[in-house]
Amino acid sequence: MSREELLSLDPELLLLELRAREGRDPSYGRPTGQVRLRSRPMGQTEKDTSTLASFTNAEITEALRERQKVIYGTDDRQDIFQVGDPRILTDAASVVALADAGDLTDNGDGTFSLDGTTLGTRRNLCASEPFRDQPAAAFCTGFLVDPSLVATAAHCVDAGTLSTVRFIFGYEMTDATTAVTRIPAGEIYRGIRIIGREIGTEGTDWAVVQLDRPVLNHPFVRIRRTDRIPVGAGVHVIGHPSGLPKKYAGNAAVRDNAPARFFVANLDTYGGNSGSPIFNSATHEVEGVLVRGETDYVPNGSCTVSNVCPVNGCRGEDCTRTPEFARLVSDGRLDSIPFDLSQARVEQIGGRWKITVGSMWLLDFGASQTEAERALAMLTFYGMNAQCFVGRPQPSMEFYLVNGEAPKGPMAGEDAIAFDPTVLEVQKVRDRWKIVEGNNWLMDFDQAEDEARQALSHILRFGFTHICFVGRPDPSLTYFRR
Amino acid sequence: MSSDDLLPAGDASALKTALAPAVERSGSVEAFADWLRSRQQVEAVDVSGYLVKTEPPQREVTVLMRTGGAGTARWSLDIAVQTDGSLCLRRIHPP
Numbered sequence: 001m002s003r004e005e006l007l008s009l010d011p012e013l014l015l016l017e018l019r020a021r022e023g024r025d026p027s028y029g030r031p032t033g034q035v036r037l038r039s040r041p042m043g044q045t046e047k048d049t050s051t052l053a054s055f056t057n058a059e060i061t062e063a064l065r066e067r068q069k070v071i072y073g074t075d076d077r078q079d080i081f082q083v084g085d086p087r088i089l090t091d092a093a094s095v096v097a098l099a100d101a102g103d104l105t106d107n108g109d110g111t112f113s114l115d116g117t118t119l120g121t122r123r124n125l126c127a128s129e130p131f132r133d134q135p136a137a138a139f140c141t142g143f144l145v146d147p148s149l150v151a152t153a154a155h156c157v158d159a160g161t162l163s164t165v166r167f168i169f170g171y172e173m174t175d176a177t178t179a180v181t182r183i184p185a186g187e188i189y190r191g192i193r194i195i196g197r198e199i200g201t202e203g204t205d206w207a208v209v210q211l212d213r214p215v216l217n218h219p220f221v222r223i224r225r226t227d228r229i230p231v232g233a234g235v236h237v238i239g240h241p242s243g244l245p246k247k248y249a250g251n252a253a254v255r256d257n258a259p260a261r262f263f264v265a266n267l268d269t270y271g272g273n274s275g276s277p278i279f280n281s282a283t284h285e286v287e288g289v290l291v292r293g294e295t296d297y298v299p300n301g302s303c304t305v306s307n308v309c310p311v312n313g314c315r316g317e318d319c320t321r322t323p324e325f326a327r328l329v330s331d332g333r334l335d336s337i338p339f340d341l342s343q344a345r346v347e348q349i350g351g352r353w354k355i356t357v358g359s360m361w362l363l364d365f366g367a368s369q370t371e372a373e374r375a376l377a378m379l380t381f382y383g384m385n386a387q388c389f390v391g392r393p394q395p396s397m398e399f400y401l402v403n404g405e406a407p408k409g410p411m412a413g414e415d416a417i418a419f420d421p422t423v424l425e426v427q428k429v430r431d432r433w434k435i436v437e438g439n440n441w442l443m444d445f446d447q448a449e450d451e452a453r454q455a456l457s458h459i460l461r462f463g464f465t466h467i468c469f470v471g472r473p474d475p476s477l478t479y480f481r482r
Numbered sequence: 483m484s485s486d487d488l489l490p491a492g493d494a495s496a497l498k499t500a501l502a503p504a505v506e507r508s509g510s511v512e513a514f515a516d517w518l519r520s521r522q523q524v525e526a527v528d529v530s531g532y533l534v535k536t537e538p539p540q541r542e543v544t545v546l547m548r549t550g551g552a553g554t555a556r557w558s559l560d561i562a563v564q565t566d567g568s569l570c571l572r573r574i575h576p577p
Contacts, residue, residue, distance in 0.1 A: 200575055
């Protein structure tokens with residue numbers, strides 16, 4: 001066979017021949033020249049490629065690259081500093097690297113150094129490969145779904161290894177040659193609890209981790225909560241391919257939507273992209289979590305190069321659907337009514353004592369004028385100017401904010417109970433959903449799990465550490481403060 | 483471990499301990515799968531055609547094996563393929 005004939009062969013055939021030689025294909029162990037072509041679903045076709053036996057790996061790889069360039073079509077990975085679209089930059093700001101705690105060195109000045117050899121050295125990459133001089137330090141990717149919650153792939157974290165994982169924001173290139181590997185301590189988080197995790201069944205693979213403190217300087221994403229993304233819809237991924245500083249890769253689409261719990265897209269992803277958010281490129285809502293896919297690198301003589309696939313070739317990259325874990329994630333909405341504190345009054349209306357603001361009433365204390373006056377004193381003391389709810393019209397939680405932040409106490413004579421927000425959990429106790437602190441429960445939500453998770457999200461987001469009452473044991477007002 | 487030794491098929495943690503040395507000794511995931519197939523307890527072994535996309539990436543091997551009684555157990559083994567080509571058994575979980 002001549003080189004011209006080699007160049008005319010089906011690229012997938014060339015790829016599978018390389019894989020068979022590498023020992024990564026199911027046909028491994030067969031003589032060179034007889035590989036299986038795979039297509040989804042798992043139909044298999046024998047193909048005679050005996051004429052390829054006379055070509056070296058390097059020659060076949062070169063032919064493959066000439067035919068198909070790199071990855072799915074062309075390599076769409078970009079560093080974040082190269083991205084101009086502000087919507088994608090917002091998407092990227094929610095993405096976090098997962099690294100081993102042992103790869104961080106305390107510099108003693110409020111920063112940590114993230115250690116990682118260059119990708120080129122680590123993977124013995126050929127000189128033509130992009131990003132080969134960048135460090136490779138992350139082992140997975142995650143993304144904020146709530147100020148205190150990171151979603152990732154289940155195979156990235158489990159209860160046994162969580163304490164060794166660090167969640168690092170800002171690991172990215174600032175220009176073509178500068179990687180941010182000196183990380184401020186404030187951008188490094190620990191996971192304190194896995195609040196949900198599932199792997200295996202019908203290909204699902206996801207985990208939701210609670211961080212040791214809320215992340216207040218990065219946005220959290222919106223996730224699809226029901227239904228499915230359509231086939232052909234454009235998607236993009238942001239993550240840490242091969243452990244590199246954060247990358248964006250677009251120009252991809254959903255190509256198989258049949259599996260119930262995941263979809264398949266032609267995304268340019270590598271090891272280290274596990275746990276990456278898959279954004280809908282039209283809505284910027286997260287549709288999935290990258291979990292598994294095609295071989296990353298193939299040999300090319302004495303070095304390795306990125307795998308090459310036709311746009312619609314290879315097996316595609318599997319992404320767990322976000323509705324799989326949406327019940328664990330608050331929808332992020334803040335149901336808030338601002339009010340003008342300077343107009344707040346205690347008034348008796350229709351025989352009931354109320355706090356009114358202009359022509360509206362804010363709070364109702366029934367027959368208790370004392371409690372109404374105490375509540376107004378509290379609102380005034382803290383300077384509260386927004387009333388917030390979970391679960392209207394019959395709210396399961398009410399709280400108040402001061403210019404969008406938690407009130408800071410204490411107030412003299414206040415009836416307050418302190419709690420540790422880092423140990424709070426949503427649990428079902430005797431068939432009722434509650435927020436619990438160890439063996440004690442703090443709040444009861446009956447059957448409304450979603451309201452319990454939303455309430456906990458607000459507690460963590462605003463950093464509440466005290467629940468306070470007016471009029472116990474049957475309080476007419478409950479509020480939260482730091 | 484000789485091919486006659488029983489694997490603790492019903493206990494993921496004990497199975498991981500038992501299989502980890504065999505994984506590390508194997509030159510490839512396929513060679514490890516062949517070793518598994520040689521075990522009398524093992525009824526079926528399937529090696530995934532995909533990579534689990536951690537860094538380093540992992541291959542998944544699913545094994546169906548007889549437990550001590552009449553039952554069987556099916557496990558997925560996540561095997562990391564290190565950058566130097568060596569293997570490490572990371573995790574065993576239900577498929």
